[in-house]
Amino acid sequence: MLYRENGQFKTSYRADQQMLPILQDRIFMGLLLLFVFVGAPFIFSDYFFLSILIPFLVLSLAALGLNLLVGYCGQISIGHAAFMSVGAYAAYNLVLRVPQLNFLVALILAGLIAAVVGLLFGIPSLRIRGLYLAVATLAAQFFMDWAFARVKWFTNYASSGSVSTATIDIFGWQVNSPVRKYLFLAAVVTVFAILAKNLVRSHMGRAWMAMRDMDVAAEVIGIRPVYAKLTAFGVSSFYVGVAGALWGFVHLGSWEPLAFNITLSLNLLFMIIIGGMGSILGSFFGAFFIVALPILLNRAPEWLGIAMSTAMVSHLESMIFGSLIVFFLIVEPQGLARLWSIGKEKLRLWPFPH
Amino acid sequence: MKLAKKMKILAASVGTVATVAAVMASGPVQAQAKEQFFPSLTYRTGAYAPNGVPFGNGYVDYFKLVNARDGGIGGVKITFEECETGYATDRGVECYERLKGKGPTGATLFQPLSTGITFALTDKVFKDKIPLVTAGYGRADSVDGTVFKWNFPLGGTYWDAADILIQHIGKKEGGLDKLKGKKIALVYHDSPYGKEPIPLLQERSKMHGYELLLLPVTHPGVEQKATWLQIRQQRPDYVFLWGWGVMNSTSIKEAVASGYPREKMYGVWWSGAEPDVTPAGDGAKGYNALVFLAPAGQGQVHKDMIKYVYDKGQGSGKAEDVGEVLYNRGMVSAMMAVEGVKRAQFKYGKKPLTGEQVRWGLENLAIDAAAIKKIGFEGFMNPVGTTCVDHEGAHTGSVQAWDGKKWHITAGPYESDLQIIKPLIRASAAKYAAEKHVPVRDCAKDASS
Numbered sequence: 001m002l003y004r005e006n007g008q009f010k011t012s013y014r015a016d017q018q019m020l021p022i023l024q025d026r027i028f029m030g031l032l033l034l035f036v037f038v039g040a041p042f043i044f045s046d047y048f049f050l051s052i053l054i055p056f057l058v059l060s061l062a063a064l065g066l067n068l069l070v071g072y073c074g075q076i077s078i079g080h081a082a083f084m085s086v087g088a089y090a091a092y093n094l095v096l097r098v099p100q101l102n103f104l105v106a107l108i109l110a111g112l113i114a115a116v117v118g119l120l121f122g123i124p125s126l127r128i129r130g131l132y133l134a135v136a137t138l139a140a141q142f143f144m145d146w147a148f149a150r151v152k153w154f155t156n157y158a159s160s161g162s163v164s165t166a167t168i169d170i171f172g173w174q175v176n177s178p179v180r181k182y183l184f185l186a187a188v189v190t191v192f193a194i195l196a197k198n199l200v201r202s203h204m205g206r207a208w209m210a211m212r213d214m215d216v217a218a219e220v221i222g223i224r225p226v227y228a229k230l231t232a233f234g235v236s237s238f239y240v241g242v243a244g245a246l247w248g249f250v251h252l253g254s255w256e257p258l259a260f261n262i263t264l265s266l267n268l269l270f271m272i273i274i275g276g277m278g279s280i281l282g283s284f285f286g287a288f289f290i291v292a293l294p295i296l297l298n299r300a301p302e303w304l305g306i307a308m309s310t311a312m313v314s315h316l317e318s319m320i321f322g323s324l325i326v327f328f329l330i331v332e333p334q335g336l337a338r339l340w341s342i343g344k345e346k347l348r349l350w351p352f353p354h
Numbered sequence: 355m356k357l358a359k360k361m362k363i364l365a366a367s368v369g370t371v372a373t374v375a376a377v378m379a380s381g382p383v384q385a386q387a388k389e390q391f392f393p394s395l396t397y398r399t400g401a402y403a404p405n406g407v408p409f410g411n412g413y414v415d416y417f418k419l420v421n422a423r424d425g426g427i428g429g430v431k432i433t434f435e436e437c438e439t440g441y442a443t444d445r446g447v448e449c450y451e452r453l454k455g456k457g458p459t460g461a462t463l464f465q466p467l468s469t470g471i472t473f474a475l476t477d478k479v480f481k482d483k484i485p486l487v488t489a490g491y492g493r494a495d496s497v498d499g500t501v502f503k504w505n506f507p508l509g510g511t512y513w514d515a516a517d518i519l520i521q522h523i524g525k526k527e528g529g530l531d532k533l534k535g536k537k538i539a540l541v542y543h544d545s546p547y548g549k550e551p552i553p554l555l556q557e558r559s560k561m562h563g564y565e566l567l568l569l570p571v572t573h574p575g576v577e578q579k580a581t582w583l584q585i586r587q588q589r590p591d592y593v594f595l596w597g598w599g600v601m602n603s604t605s606i607k608e609a610v611a612s613g614y615p616r617e618k619m620y621g622v623w624w625s626g627a628e629p630d631v632t633p634a635g636d637g638a639k640g641y642n643a644l645v646f647l648a649p650a651g652q653g654q655v656h657k658d659m660i661k662y663v664y665d666k667g668q669g670s671g672k673a674e675d676v677g678e679v680l681y682n683r684g685m686v687s688a689m690m691a692v693e694g695v696k697r698a699q700f701k702y703g704k705k706p707l708t709g710e711q712v713r714w715g716l717e718n719l720a721i722d723a724a725a726i727k728k729i730g731f732e733g734f735m736n737p738v739g740t741t742c743v744d745h746e747g748a749h750t751g752s753v754q755a756w757d758g759k760k761w762h763i764t765a766g767p768y769e770s771d772l773q774i775i776k777p778l779i780r781a782s783a784a785k786y787a788a789e790k791h792v793p794v795r796d797c798a799k800d801a802s803s
Binding site for chain 1: 448553570
């Protein structure tokens with residue numbers, strides 16, 4: 001009843017092309033942003049920011065980046081944690097060696113460096129596809145793991161191979177408290193999400209989707225595969241590189257190459273599979289599912305007042321988490337984002353189901 | 355209809371998540387009680403559980419013992435809570451955030467039992483003002499209390515460990531100068547933990563002219579065929595093992611398979627417990643390892659433990675496991691924490707203390723032979739005395755060997771060579787201070803406060 005676009009006439013191309021064509025969506029998004037930037041800092045505890053919201057935001061950005069490649073362009077990659085590590089180490093070295101550089105500039109440069117590396121590892125996609133490509137991207141994972149563990153220059157000759165970062169300073173604004181970290185991340189992620197949303201509606205996004213749906217047909221209608229595939233790799237790696245830099249600087253503070261291992265790559269892939277391939281919103285759902293759910297499950301017995309050994313709790317956590325993944329994939333193989341859109345469809349008809 | 359069902363499920367799950375989030379958002383409830391809260395970061399699951407479980411048991415059992423036998427620390431009851439890290443850094447940090455505010459005065463101190471988590475928490479404790487005690491692990495440069503105000507690598511670091519092992523094999527060869535031209539292989543866990551000893555071994559290699567082979571093993575360390583193939587080709591004179599969890603027993607098994615003499619293998623003290631050697635069976639005979647504190651065995655404190663905790667059915671593990679190497683290490687770690695609080699109580703009174711107050715106690719620890727005897731740890735540790743400059747407090751270690759059934763101390767005690775280690779610590783700490791913009795303390799000025 002409330003959620004219906006009746007009477008909302010579009011009288012110009014501009015109105016027809018806007019990102020959120022339905023008024024209610026715009027109101028909802030406005031309220032959500034208001035909550036994220038104004039409400040949330042007052043509501044949540046430091047623990048909630050540090051352990052859930054901050055990793056959630058960073059990994060949403062990474063999942064978003066991967067989704068551009070896998071969900072929109074149909075190129076599978078299981079080496080994206082490697083591009084995250086490129087971003088993280090690039091930002092670390094930029095900040096260390098060029099201290100006068102503003103962090104935002106370093107962040108963008110780190111993203112660009114990751115994009116270049118992503119382009120290089122994207123070249124095989126021109127010849128191979130599907131699972132074979134996935135195997136090729138694994139090379140990126142192992143190569144980067146090796147490079148950052150062995151080439152001492154990247155870690156500034158740290159004896160243990162672990163690097164740590166100084167506090168981020170943006171025009172005198174110190175990103176040092178949990179709330180500030182959260183706000184900084186929320187701002188970055190919002191900007192990047194809006195960019196991504198627009199990108200996939202642009203000619204570039206349409207080229208990616210054409211490539212995903214059928215590459216031969218796409219070529220026939222004049223889309224260059226080299227251009228489409230490589231831009232997807234580049235843009236995706238850029239996003240993921242920025243996420244990697246944020247993961248290192250804002251979330252971890254100090255890290256070793258192990259922080260960006262194959263497990264993280266697989267987790268990113270799970271995020272977009274569970275959240276929804278080819279959906280910006282799905283990246284966020286997926287990231288929340290993977291980041292927050294295990295922690296919530298781990299803490300649930302405590303809140304419910306059930307005394308249990310820590311080992312038992314962790315085993316239960318893995319079991320329930322695993323079965324929930326299976327459950328959601330059976331209920332909706334296309335991901336949580338699909339559930340969301342089904343919900344919206346239902347809401348349009350409500351209260352008259354037919 | 356199908357859609358309606360899906361919607362219901364979705365609504366239900368969203369509702370649950372929202373409720374849980376609301377519960378999490380409300381901060382910890384502060385109850386002012388006469389209690390001292392100790393968080394316990396353990397790993398009872400995952401690849402490192404065989405080592406994490408006995409350590410975790412010893413750690414919390416000692417708190418139970420202090421409560422049952424002494425009625426707490428100076429009348430202040432100890433409370434504790436475990437949190438499972440699975441040896442993963444991110445979960446360790448989550449546990450830290452979860453537990454740091456608990457108890458009437460917040461967490462007393464943290465002992466993560468993971469070098470990776472130690473690295474991550476080192477940055478955080480500066481701000482939260484909670485001591486980070488890493489008894490015999492953690493980052494070696496944190497000995498320097500002028501930079502690492504909140505870190506306490508009590509009783510030994512990996513640089514001491516590597517130094518003592520070199521001294522030991524030097525002695526066996528008939529002098530450190532005899533090491534010239536020898537080959538020493540370091541088989542290490544490819545993580546901050548395994549990489550810690552490298553700078554010292556390189557420094558010593560420059561001095562004595564031995565060749566150092568670095569052979570990393572990736573987590574969790576069950577795949578070492580390539581590493582041991584290299585050992586077979588290069589034939590090093592000694593192998594140092596810097597492993598943890600299943601990696602240790604795998605290494606020993608590989609040594610058996612490739613015919614490398616176990617007598618020439620030396621493990622760091624985390625590669626020298628029962629779970630490391632027993633899986634290799636008789637093959638482990640002759641294998642050596644370093645000990646800082648807490649060898650296997652039983653003393654007065656173990657008798658008390660059985661009497662006050664296990665006989666009452668309060669023990670965390672099995673009574674027969676009391677006295678295992680890792681159990682003893684957990685106990686010694688907990689004991690150091692308790693002694694730190696005791697010391698701080700002298701200054702601040704017998705009441706629940708904050709992390710900041712306990713930090714003073716840890717920095718002024720003086721556990722001498724008499725004190726060790728009094729608390730029943732005779733034969734399980736060396737005297738520890740910390741200062742503002744030296745947060746480690748002891749630099750001695752021995753070498754033990756496995757005879758197929760038991761660990762025996764075979765050589766030592768050795769004293770690590772501070773002439774070599776100190777400049778390394780200074781340089782590394784100064785680098786950290788510069789990178790992180792950490793102010794360097796003036797110990798002469800700080801001594802009064």
